[in-house]
Amino acid sequence: MELLSIKKLDLAGKRVFIRCDFNVPMDEFGNISDDRRIRSALATINYCLDQKCAVILASHLGRPKGEVDEKYSLAPVARRLHHLLKRDVILANDVVGEDAVSKAETLQPSEVLLLENLRFEAGETKDDAELSAKLAAMAEVYINDAFGVSHRAHSSVHGITEHFDDVHRAAGFLLDKEIQFLGKIIEEPVRPFAAIIGGSKVSGKLEALVNLLPKVDKIFIGGGMAFTFLKQMGYDIGASLVEDDLLEEAQKIMDKAKSLGVKFYLPVDVVAADKFSEDSVSKLVTAQEIPHGWMGLDIGPATVRLYREALNDVQTVLWNGPMGVYEMDKFARGSSKIAHFVADSYATTVVGGGDTADLVQRIGLDEEMSFISTGGGASLELIEGKVLPGVKPLIVK
Ligand code: AMP
Numbered sequence: 001m002e003l004l005s006i007k008k009l010d011l012a013g014k015r016v017f018i019r020c021d022f023n024v025p026m027d028e029f030g031n032i033s034d035d036r037r038i039r040s041a042l043a044t045i046n047y048c049l050d051q052k053c054a055v056i057l058a059s060h061l062g063r064p065k066g067e068v069d070e071k072y073s074l075a076p077v078a079r080r081l082h083h084l085l086k087r088d089v090i091l092a093n094d095v096v097g098e099d100a101v102s103k104a105e106t107l108q109p110s111e112v113l114l115l116e117n118l119r120f121e122a123g124e125t126k127d128d129a130e131l132s133a134k135l136a137a138m139a140e141v142y143i144n145d146a147f148g149v150s151h152r153a154h155s156s157v158h159g160i161t162e163h164f165d166d167v168h169r170a171a172g173f174l175l176d177k178e179i180q181f182l183g184k185i186i187e188e189p190v191r192p193f194a195a196i197i198g199g200s201k202v203s204g205k206l207e208a209l210v211n212l213l214p215k216v217d218k219i220f221i222g223g224g225m226a227f228t229f230l231k232q233m234g235y236d237i238g239a240s241l242v243e244d245d246l247l248e249e250a251q252k253i254m255d256k257a258k259s260l261g262v263k264f265y266l267p268v269d270v271v272a273a274d275k276f277s278e279d280s281v282s283k284l285v286t287a288q289e290i291p292h293g294w295m296g297l298d299i300g301p302a303t304v305r306l307y308r309e310a311l312n313d314v315q316t317v318l319w320n321g322p323m324g325v326y327e328m329d330k331f332a333r334g335s336s337k338i339a340h341f342v343a344d345s346y347a348t349t350v351v352g353g354g355d356t357a358d359l360v361q362r363i364g365l366d367e368e369m370s371f372i373s374t375g376g377g378a379s380l381e382l383i384e385g386k387v388l389p390g391v392k393p394l395i396v397k
Contacts, residue, residue: 001183002396003171006044006143010167011051013109017139018044018172019156019390021146021374022059022077025358034361035080037148037374042084044145044172045112049085054107056138057081058095058115058156059146066122068094078114089114095121096134104138124155132159145172147179148353148375150390157390171394174374179391181371182382185350189316191217196307196338198223199321199355202246207384208320213256218263218314220307222299222323222334226267229254230287238272238290265310269300271324271331278328298324299334308341317342320352320380326359336363343368352379 020041027033048055064072078091090113092100100115107113118124123131132155136142142164144150149157161169171179195216197205202225212219221229224241231237232250257264268287272294273280284300285291299307311317323338325331336359342349343365351360351369354376360366373379381388387395 001179003176003179003391004166004169004394004396005176006047006170006172009141009170011048011053011141013052014054014141015056015104015107015139016048016053016141016143017056017058017135017160018048018143019146019149019160020045020057020059021148022057022074023061023148024077026076030076032076032080034358035084036361036366036372038077038080038084040174040374041145041172044143044174045085047173048143049087049110049112052109053141054109055112056104056107056115057112058118058135060119060124060149061117062119064117064119066119066125068120072117072119074114074117081112081114085112087112092116096131101138118154118156121155125152127153127155127159129159131155133163136160136163140168142169143172144169144390144394145174146390147175147373147378149378150175150375150388151378151381151386153389158393161390161393166397169394171391175391175394178373178375178379179382182350182373182379185316185318185348186215186383189215190348191316192314193316194218194220194311194314194318196220196222196317196319196342197321198225198323198335200224200241202228202243202250205321205380206246206249208380209253210256211383211385212318213253213260213262216262216318218265218310219257220265220310222267222303222338223321225321226299227296229266233266235288236290236292237296238292238294240270240290240296263310265307267296267299267303268306269302270296271298271300271334272296273331276325278330280330282330297328298331304334304337307338311341311345314345314347316348316350317345318350318352318383319356320376320383322355322359326355326362332359335359339363339365352376352383
């Protein structure tokens with residue numbers, strides 16, 4: 001998929017609007033705890049600054065519900081940007097209000113303006129035409145570098161693109177890299193190609209699973225979603241997470257894997273607990289012997305050994321979703337062991353954003369993976385074979 005390239009735009013001295021994804025995690029003191037998303041946007045921002053552009057940056061942060069909420073102000077992002085760009089970053093007090101509009105109008109070449117949190121405007125998530133027009137009116141060129149939100153038809157990602165023609169809009173370097181890398185992995189992987197799919201529910205990843213089946217050689221299931229498959233196989237899964245309405249789908253997936261010759265792996269043992277809590281009583285049990293009322297919250301050591309064994313010859317790994325409740329130390333071991341194994345392998349390793357990226361980052365393995373996507377949901381939708389609404393207008397026709 002070829003995208004409109006920022007390199008083909010005549011940017012010199014222009015006023016450029018860059019939609020970034022600065023939706024970074026914060027700790028309890030309001031400090032940015034992981035600035036990877038901000039650092040990932042620097043290539044595009046610096047490229048525009050080198051062309052003497054006046055740069056207007058826009059992003060959302062958290063879910064402020066369409067109204068101003070100081071807790072979600074982009075002020076900490078402006079400070080981090082100032083530090084990383086080594087230049088002043090002007091922060092507007094609003095998104096398309098008087099302050100933002102006047103600051104955008106007077107912005108000089110090589111200056112950087114950051115608008116306040118896009119989701120302070122209720123229209124943003126509704127793809128509101130009026131908001132799109134107001135945002136578009138601030139600049140002569142539009143660049144989308146926010147892969148993490150490109151699966152959303154929001155004003156700053158979708159509606160705004162209608163106000164720019166193909167010589168005034170493009171994909172930023174990050175967006176382009178994500179689309180090319182993930183696209184290539186899915187279309188032309190070096191084989192054997194394995195997908196490790198975990199996380200809480202089958203429902204969130206059903207389409208991705210169905211779409212991956214004809215493409216992969218092996219699938220490894222972990223996390224809460226494994227129990228829907230185990231239940232369908234006739235096991236008593238106790239009080240583990242399950243989606244009873246998807247039992248039939250689970251069977252179809254297993255049947256399809258069989259007919260396609262895809263090796264389909266499920267946990268053979270689990271760490272079970274008497275409640276969903278760090279201070280629960282826990283024990284190791286086989287998948288066949290989860291005690292009544294107990295829930296499986298991580299994969300066990302036999303599963304780790306099995307998965308490692310089967311991953312040994314794999315050349316490409318796509319990983320989306322943790323193997324257990326990794327937020328609690330007690331149930332993080334399975335995910336951590338798989339992460340170490342994947343990181344140490346010589347395979348091309350691709351981590352699909354969100355929780356899995358967070359997990360890999362927490363255990364300090366982020367530098368060891370070939371590619372960590374900045375978008376969890378967006379990378380899943382790409383795997384599902386969808387054309388993302390924020391990307392569609394930027395495809396070269
Ligand atoms: P998802 O957003 O679907 O990728 O799911 C990620 C979440 O799944 C994480 O917050 C994990 O804590 C959770 N998770 C993983 N394994 C389990 C499990 N066995 N039971 C309940 N939740 C789980």
